[in-house]
Amino acid sequence: MRSRGPLGRILGEHPVGTAFVTPYVVFLAAVFAYPLGFAVYMSFHDYFFAAPGAIVDRPFVGFDNYVTVLSDPAVRRAFGNVLVFLVINVPLTVVLSLLLANALNAAIRWRTFFRVSYYVPYVTASVAVVGVWLFLFNSNGLVNSVLGPLAPDPSWLVNSSLAMPTVAIYVTWKQLGFFILLYLAALQNVSKDLYEAASMDGAGRWKSFLNVTVPGVRPATTLVVLLATVTGANLFTEPYLLTGGGGPDGASASPVLIMYQRGIEQGNPDVGSAIGVLLVIGVLLLALIERRFVGKEES
Amino acid sequence: MKVQAGLLAVVLAGSLAACGSGGDGAGDADTAAQARGPITIWYSNNAEEVAWGKQMVAAWNAEHADQKVTAQEIPTGKSSEEVIGAAITAGNAPCLIFNTSPASVSQFQKQGGLVPLDASYIEERSGDVAQQYKSADGKYYQLPWKSNPVMIFYNKKIFAKAGITDPSLKTYDEFLAASRKVVASKAAKFAIYPAPSNEFYQSWFDFYPLYAAESGGKQLVADGKATFASDEGKKVADFWRTMYKEKLASQEKYTGDAFVDGTAAMAVVGPWAIATYKGKVDWGVVPVPTSSGKPADEIHTFSDAKNVAMYSACKNRGTASDVLKFATSKDQDGKFLAATGQMPLRKDVASTYADYFAKNPAYKTFADQASRTVEVPNVPNSITIWQTFRDAYSKSVIFGQEDTGSALDGAAQKVDQLVKQS
Numbered sequence: 001m002r003s004r005g006p007l008g009r010i011l012g013e014h015p016v017g018t019a020f021v022t023p024y025v026v027f028l029a030a031v032f033a034y035p036l037g038f039a040v041y042m043s044f045h046d047y048f049f050a051a052p053g054a055i056v057d058r059p060f061v062g063f064d065n066y067v068t069v070l071s072d073p074a075v076r077r078a079f080g081n082v083l084v085f086l087v088i089n090v091p092l093t094v095v096l097s098l099l100l101a102n103a104l105n106a107a108i109r110w111r112t113f114f115r116v117s118y119y120v121p122y123v124t125a126s127v128a129v130v131g132v133w134l135f136l137f138n139s140n141g142l143v144n145s146v147l148g149p150l151a152p153d154p155s156w157l158v159n160s161s162l163a164m165p166t167v168a169i170y171v172t173w174k175q176l177g178f179f180i181l182l183y184l185a186a187l188q189n190v191s192k193d194l195y196e197a198a199s200m201d202g203a204g205r206w207k208s209f210l211n212v213t214v215p216g217v218r219p220a221t222t223l224v225v226l227l228a229t230v231t232g233a234n235l236f237t238e239p240y241l242l243t244g245g246g247g248p249d250g251a252s253a254s255p256v257l258i259m260y261q262r263g264i265e266q267g268n269p270d271v272g273s274a275i276g277v278l279l280v281i282g283v284l285l286l287a288l289i290e291r292r293f294v295g296k297e298e299s
Numbered sequence: 300m301k302v303q304a305g306l307l308a309v310v311l312a313g314s315l316a317a318c319g320s321g322g323d324g325a326g327d328a329d330t331a332a333q334a335r336g337p338i339t340i341w342y343s344n345n346a347e348e349v350a351w352g353k354q355m356v357a358a359w360n361a362e363h364a365d366q367k368v369t370a371q372e373i374p375t376g377k378s379s380e381e382v383i384g385a386a387i388t389a390g391n392a393p394c395l396i397f398n399t400s401p402a403s404v405s406q407f408q409k410q411g412g413l414v415p416l417d418a419s420y421i422e423e424r425s426g427d428v429a430q431q432y433k434s435a436d437g438k439y440y441q442l443p444w445k446s447n448p449v450m451i452f453y454n455k456k457i458f459a460k461a462g463i464t465d466p467s468l469k470t471y472d473e474f475l476a477a478s479r480k481v482v483a484s485k486a487a488k489f490a491i492y493p494a495p496s497n498e499f500y501q502s503w504f505d506f507y508p509l510y511a512a513e514s515g516g517k518q519l520v521a522d523g524k525a526t527f528a529s530d531e532g533k534k535v536a537d538f539w540r541t542m543y544k545e546k547l548a549s550q551e552k553y554t555g556d557a558f559v560d561g562t563a564a565m566a567v568v569g570p571w572a573i574a575t576y577k578g579k580v581d582w583g584v585v586p587v588p589t590s591s592g593k594p595a596d597e598i599h600t601f602s603d604a605k606n607v608a609m610y611s612a613c614k615n616r617g618t619a620s621d622v623l624k625f626a627t628s629k630d631q632d633g634k635f636l637a638a639t640g641q642m643p644l645r646k647d648v649a650s651t652y653a654d655y656f657a658k659n660p661a662y663k664t665f666a667d668q669a670s671r672t673v674e675v676p677n678v679p680n681s682i683t684i685w686q687t688f689r690d691a692y693s694k695s696v697i698f699g700q701e702d703t704g705s706a707l708d709g710a711a712q713k714v715d716q717l718v719k720q721s
Contacts (some may be wrong), residue, residue, distance in 0.1 A: 051611050052390035054411025074690070131554050138551050140532045158698070160496075209594065244496025244552040249694040266683040267406045282486055 024080035036280075043273040051243060065274035078246070078253045079282070081164050084256070086232045086286070088168035093228045094221060101183030104211060115184075116287055121166050126174065126237045132243060133170055158241050163252040175231065177247045179224050186220030187213070218294075233283045236260065255279045304306070306509040308650070311360040315542055316450075322323035332414075336366045336615040338622065339393040344372040344607070349572060351638040352397065355626050366618040387412030387610065395623055397444065400680060401432060401608045402675045404441050407608070409679070413440040414609040414616060420624060423669065426646035431518070431674040433607065440608060442623060443644040447569025447603040447670040454487070454668040455581045457564040462488035468585050469592035471538045478547040481564045484555040490547040491565040492557035495697050499685040501532035502692055503675070504567050508536045508587045511673035520684065523718050527688070528711035534590045539696045550697055569639045570602045570665040584664055595667075602672035604644060642669040678719040687713050 011018050041047075043065050050056045069075050104115055121129060136142050137156040144151035152159055156166045190213060198208045214221075235254040239246045246253025255275055263272020313452035342352040356370045373396065376382035380403040387410050399407075407413050415438040422429050425443045432443045442508060451468060458466055458477070461484040468474045478490030488600050493505035506527075507519065513531040520526065542548040549557075558566035566572070567587070576582055586598040607627065613619050625631065632643035633652055640662055642648055649656055649666040656663045675681065688710050695706030 022469075049388040049410055051387050051392075051411040051444065054611070056411065134552060134554055157552070160698075160700070244494070246499050247497050247552075247693065248550065248609060248698045249496070249700055250497075250690070261686060264384070266680070266686065267384070267409070268683070 007023050022108070032138055039273040039276055042270050043277050045270060046268040047273070048267055049269060061270075065270045066278070068271055069274045069278065073126035074253065075255070075258055076248055077250050078255045078258045079278075081250075081252060082233060082235060082254050084164050085168045085171075086229060087233060088165055089172050089232050090225060092168070092172045093179055094169065094224055097179035097224065098183050098214070100219065100223070101180045101187060102209065104180065105184060105187045115180075118180050121174045122177035127241060129174060130238070131239045137166060151296045154248070158248045160251040161247055163248060167235070167242060167252050170242065171232065171235070171238060173249065175228070179228070182220050182224055183217060186217040222291065223292050225294050226287055229285060229290060233279060233286075320559070327647050328689055331614055331616045333617045334615045335366050335617040335621075337369065338395070338613065338615050339369045339371070339372060340395040340397065340622065341373045341393045342397040344375075345571075345639075348397075349641040351635050354634065355631055358631075359622060363618075366615070368618075368622055368711065373695050382409070383407065384412075387395065387612070390612050392610035392612045394615065394619035395607055395609055396625070397605075397607050399441055399608040401441060401604055401606055401677060402432065402685065404432075404606075404677060405544075405679050405681050407561055408434060412611050414611055414613065416442055416609060416623070418622065424627060424645050425553065425692040426695040428644060428670075428672065432671060432677060433655055434677055435679070442608070442626060442627060443604060444606045445604065445639075445641045445670050446644050446669055447571045447641055447666055448672050449504065449567055449569050449587070449601045449603055450665070450668060451491075452566045452568055452572070452576075452580075452582050453559065453584050453585070454558065454561065454564050455583050457481060457561065459487045460585075461564070465584070466583070468588055468689075471534075471588055471590050473592070474588045475538075475541060475545075475547070478542065478564075482545075482547055487561060488630045489549050489557065489563045491542065492549055492553055492563035493552050493567055494552070495543075495548075495693075496552050497689055497693050499682055499689050502689050503601050503603065506535055506541060506688075506692055506696075507675075509538065509589075510565060510598040512589045512593065514599075515597070516671065516673050518673055518676045519688065520678050520714060520718055523678075523715075525711035525714040525718070528707040532707055533704050536589070536692070536696050536707055538588075540699065540703050541698055541721075544699060550610075570642065570662060571603075573640050573661065584661075584666065598668070599671045599673050600668060601673050602644075602669075603675060604672070606644075613638060640665075642713075644669075678718050680720055684714050685715050687717065 010013070024031075036100060044062065045058045046061050048056070049059050100118060104118075108114075110141060134141075134157070138144075139151075139155035139158075141155075144155060154161055156162050158282050161249075165178045194212045195208055195217065198212050203211060232265045234256055236256040239252045240260075243252040246257050256279070258277075259275045262275065263269045340352075340356070342348055352370055353403070359368050373379050376385075379398055380400055381664045383392065383396060383399070383403070384407070387407060394410060404413070418439050420431075421439050425432075429439070429443055432439060432441050434440050450628055452626050453466060453468070461477075461481045466477055467660060470479060479485050481490045494501050501719055510516070510519075510527060510532055511536050513528070513530070517531070526532070540547070541543045543550060553562065554610055556575070557563040558568075559576065573582075586595050587600055589598065597700070607623055609616065609619050609623065627643070627645075629645075629651065632645055633655065635641070636643055636648075636652055636655055640659075642665055645651065648669055651662065652666075674687070678684070689711035691701075691706040695701040695703045
């Protein structure tokens with residue numbers, strides 16, 4: 001083995017590779033790792049933003065911010081709300097995007113039109129789409145007009161029991177295009193031979209789907225579940241705009257919305273950081289559980 | 300997880316770079332107070348205020364070539380207050396902002412972002428009303444600039460359609476009766492449409508004006524204690540509860556302006572809105588109601604004021620101070636009134652600009668009301684206090700999930716604790 005100098009030891013066996021990777025590592029460190037570390041630091045101090053040069057006292061306060069957060073009913077409720085959101089959003093996203101991707105993968109008429117149709121909400125600004133949903137789901141909206149006497153009272157977005165499920169369905173619909181795309185890519189890797197073999201064994205379309213397609217796209221399913229969980233846990237725009245700040249009465253408030261209120265609006269970034277750290281831990285735990293169940297065969 | 304980290308990165312720690320390279324900020328305060336030279340100012344982004352701002356800056360620059368003012372609209376953000384808060388932290392706030400919300404002053408002050416102003420000038424210009432803008436340390440960190448005294452606008456055509464030709468909206472009973480008539484006759488879908496959403500500032504346009512009127516001019520917090528869990532506060536809450544319960548006001552968010560669209564027959568708003576109603580609504584205006592129907596000259600209301608503050612990043616504070624006085628002089632205040640219809644927060648507006656009000660009688664009512672306005676309390680944790688109040692109000696008054704009285708009592712206890720925290 002060749003002996004290497006100090007520079008060689010730092011750069012490793014593949015200095016060109018290291019050079020290529022370095023910009024992204026620096027980016028990750030500066031934009032993600034350092035702020036995350038600093039957020040943890042803030043959560044253990046009586047921290048607030050101050051003008052440069054201002055003399056301010058920011059003492060270490062131990063777990064005080066976490067105690068404040070965990071004893072705040074609004075925060076506890078927001079975490080409960082986002083759990084309800086994920087329970088509806090994640091399975092619905094997986095099932096619908098897989099079924100639709102499967103349909104769009106088949107040689108159907110207007111295939112390109114449908115593919116574009118499902119993708120358009122994903123690339124449209126939430127602010128614009130929210131206006132349409134407000135029109136659809138308000139008490140005199142299209143949905144209630146169709147439902148007639150079956151329309152809920154109070155209406156969807158101002159109903160404590162229905163507000164979060166409606167938000168979950170909205171987000172599922174909005175994100176569907178992206179997840180369909182992931183599944184469409186995964187479907188190209190499922191060997192046609194497997195379908196032929198299944199057909200020879202007498203499997204119909206449904207059995208082929210269950211026994212060939214579903215296991216064949218399992219890595220994509222793991223990715224879809226994880227991504228849907230992460231984006232779902234970061235829910236902000238919808239409760240902020242669609243339900244007017246997490247209404248009614250906090251029924252659709254999410255941890256990130258509360259984080260924004262406490263951290264930015266009310267000038268308590270220490271409390272906001274504590275919520276953020278708890279959210280990161282919660283999502284990590286969820287992801288671990290999901291990987292254990294969904295990704296077990298993959299591993 | 301990257302997304303999580305990124306969120307925290309952007310939202311909570313975005314100011315780090317600025318903090319790290321902070322240097323000495325505005326430098327020595329005494330030197331800066333006398334320093335003269337070019338300065339930057341920000342103003343609001345509505346067309347009328349921009350037009351006024353441009354002429355004011357042009358007038359100043361024409362006389363002060365060595366102390367040039369550069370002006371721009373407040374950069375876009377979720378709200379002006381967040382943009383200003385971020386600018387303070389980053390150390391790049393301008394010298395003066397002609398759109399500083401009184402509710403945010405205590406927070407900006409805590410951040411070390413504001414410079415105390417000349418008290419004698421402020422008190423001389425605004426008179427007694429200035430006292431509401433004084434901070435806990437006895438100094439002024441904001442110049443009370445202009446108010447938009449909130450009143451009840453009504454749509455004359457909708458009222459006529461409902462069979463109401465000469466509306467009397469003085470008492471809660473009269474207001475409710477007119478509202479019921481409007482909705483029952485289907486002249487409009489709702490009698491009034493205050494935003495039912497949960498943002499901390501929404502109570503300034505439903506509860507607070509009526510509370511100011513009912514209580515004879517009390518602020519939400521006075522002498523370190525919440526005042527709203529009183530009989531007066533509960534009467535106001537019960538009045539609005541009735542409006543929501545009988546569906547005379549809507550619990551649902553509205554996109555657009557319900558008053559302009561004819562969805563609501565009335566609006567709680569200040570004179571800034573008159574420009575937007577031009578050619579669209581044939582409107583009348585009355586003071587906000589009280590339970591006993593107090594005469595108009597005894598009615599207080601929410602000021603909806605925006606003020607001017609000087610920011611600590613300012614190096615040429617001598618010039619900034621001069622510009623502040625120039626922009627709020629009798630002459631410039633008159634130009635501001637003419638351009639925007641908003642009321643300069645100075646003594647005797649009605650008599651000082653008698654010519655304007657003779658030509659624009661519709662605005663005279665607001666000038667009279669401007670002398671009886673109530674500001675948000677200038678106390679620590681101001682925004683948190685308003686959010687606490689809004690949460691309780693929303694739960695009990697708008698959505699009826701708790702008794703209004705117990706909701707106000709509970710909120711008052713929390714607010715008392717918040718006021719005590721520094």
